[in-house]
Each structure stands twice: as structure tokens, then as C-alpha cells.
Amino acid sequence: MTRYPLAIAVLAAGVGFNVLAGPPPGQVDFGKFTPPGDGGQFVEIQINSNLLSLAAQVVEKQQPDAAKLLRSVQLVHVNVVGLTDGNRAELEKRVGQIRHNLDAQGWDHNVAVQEKDGQDVGIYTKTRGGEALAGLAITVIQPKEQVVLINIVGDIRPEQVAALGDKLDIKPLKDIGAALKKPAPKDTAPKEAAPEN
Amino acid sequence: MNPPSLPPVPRRSALRLWLWLFVLAPLLLFLVLAASVASFLHLGSDARALRNGLIKSSGVEWRQQIAVNAGHLTLDAVRAGLSRVKLDPAARAALQSVRSAGVGVYQLPPGASRPDRAAMLAAADSTMTARGWERVVGVMDHKDLVAIYLPGKNVSVHHLKFCVMVFDGKEMVLVSAQGNPEPLLQYALNQSDLCAQARRLAQR
Secondary structure, eight states: OTTOHHHHHHHHHHHHHHHHHOSOTTOOOOOOOOOOSTTOOEEEEEEOHHHHHHHHHHHTTTOHHHHHHHHTEEEEEEEEEEOOTTTHHHHHHHHHHHHHHHHHTTOEEEEEEEOTTSOEEEEEEEEETTTEEEEEEEEEEETTTEEEEEEEEESOOGGGHHHHHHHHTOHHHHHHHHHHHSOOOTTOOOSBOOOOO | OOOOOOOOOOHHHHHHHHHHHHHHHHHHHHHHHHHHHHHHTSOOHHHHHHHHHHHHHHTSOOEEEEEEEEOHHHHHHHHHHHTTSOOOHHHHHHHHHEEEEEEEEEEOOTTOOOOOHHHHHHHHHHHHHHTTEEEEEEEEETTEEEEEEEESSOOBTTBEEEEEEEEOSSEEEEEEEEEOOHHHHHHHHHOTTHHHHHHHHHHO
16 A cells, blocks of 8 residues: 555545535536426426537537537526415425525625516526636526526626527526516616626 | 378268258348347337336326337438438438437327326436436426436537437327437528528417
């Protein structure tokens, strides 16, 4: 054992590094969702870096800007769960817990909007090195319809979400992205709107 | 001095060998052909495992409507056969893209209770994850259930594999394919009005 101290040290460091590597800092674990009964809506999309890189390769020649956008993203995770009388309370509580965890983990709470109809939107960003974004998390509760949770890992800003949704053809991303682009309606009450980055 | 006499040539053994070959060759050919034909009527191993997992979780006896499979050899032969035939560019691009493909269609028997789609999705996830696949898309809406799986590792534009499952409340369709989508995507990207056409079709 003592003949190869350097090799053992390198191996141990490698193993230790792998153990410590874990998920990237911008990734949020929303947990598993149970599809609602009664034909309720349930959408789960998880596009990882392999697939994003593939999509970037495909559009590289025709749309270099789109390829650049796709390459700046490592993971796109979308959950849409329809609200029913059976799961409403549990899901609202769970979204509250996710938001609490994001605050506790040092995510910047950029936007919080609660509209009169009860729609509740939260936008969180995680920065890396003070400038680049490590991740973006969006939580939406539409009380009569659904809960939408979006996590995008990579250097992408909220205003680029619609473009990403367009390129990947993911409707919830397009919808949320379009809503983010619109000016805040008069009946909204932003609780907090001070991006720290 | 005369050379020592050689042992007699075993003519009868050689004759027997040729006779056996004569009898066995057609039999082997028949077996290979039968195996090839049988392989056309069976899904690939991943799609078969997915189908078995789904059927077991649904607790319903499904009726198989169709199950066809075309492997590398078959599609290579088709490509070679059609290489000099004038084909529509889209068909040519599709043929160049697909390396192997399988489709299975299964129907619920009349009067069968509608299976629990959440349980079906969970079973499909469990089966495919164990085989190194990841679900990239899962959608349940009204009666529909859609799941798309890709390999967890080594996803490349030159060698893409996928498995798709669609259930509309009555019929379940399983599609598995492997290939290089580049020719097809290149064709699609070269069609300036293809996106508009696709949107128009989607709106219908």
C-alpha cells in the first residue's frame, strides 16, 4: 500500500470529488408528483444536456443563436399538475415548501406576483460567481387549473424562457415565457421585484 | 523404389457429407428465413419489455392488432433495393435516417375497465429505467397518456434511439426506433414552409 502513495492520494481525491460533485447548483429537486385522477392534467418533461446538445447540433447551421441558447442550458425540467379537490391542498403546501427551500438555499427571489384571481407566481434565480446564472426556478399556482414548476439549469435569464420554449416546442415554457414578457397588469401586487444580480 | 501406398480416399464419407449438406442447406435456409419472418412480427427487446410492463400493470388482457419490426439488415436491404429508384426526397431522407424500427398496436377488449394510467406510467418508468432508459416526456391529459424514453447515456445525433408509448383510452401504440435523424432533420430544415405547415396541421 505504501508503494504508491501518490496514486492512492489521487484516487482518493477523485472519489471524494465525485462524491462531492452532486447535482449542479442551479438544479432544484421538485420531487415526484402523482398524476391526478379523474383525467386531470399531468405533464413532466426533463431534457438533459445530452438532448439539449443534440438539439443544438441540429439547429447549429441554420440558427446559430438558437444553438448558442440551447448550449447555455444543461437541464430543462417542467412539471404541470392539474389541480383537483383531492390534491389542491397538498400541492399548494408543496409549492410553499419548495419556495421556502429555495429561499433557504440562497436563491434570489426576483419576482413574486399574486393576482386577484389567485394566480401566484414566483421567479427565483441562482447566480454563479456574481454574474452568470446557474439556474432559474419558476413556480406558478393557478388555483382553478394547475400548478406549474419549471427549473432551467444553466446561464439563462427569465426573458429568454419564451425563446427556449419556442426552440424546444414546450408549451408550458412558451406560456410562462410569454407571461414574463408582458408588463405587469394593474391588479397585480408584486411583493418583491428587486433582482439582486 | 516405389512410394508407399497411400491410404484409400474416403469417398463414401465425402459423399455422405455432401448428402448431408444437400439436405441441411435448404433446411438451414428455411430456418433462417423463418427466423427473419418471425423477427418482423416481434418488437425489439426494449419495446417488448415496455409492452410487457404496461400490460402487467394495467391488469387487462390487451388484443394485439399489429406488431412489426424491421432491423438493420432488412432496412439496409430496402435502402439498397431502392437506391436507384426515384423517391420523394422526404421518403428518401426518412429511409436514410431510420436504421431499425418497430411498431406495436394493442387494443383494449370491449367492455374492459379503463386501466389506471398513473400505474401504467409508473410501471413503464420502472421497466425502462432498469434497462438504462430515461423518460424525457410524460403527459396525461383526459384519456391520453404519452411517454417518450431515450437512453440515459450516449445520446448522439448520429445514433439516436427512442421509445414512444401513446395510449388514447382505447388503443396503445408503441414505437421504437434507432437511427441517425440528421438526413431527415436536414430535409426538414431546408423546407422553408414546413414549420408553417406543421402549425396549420396542429391547429386542425
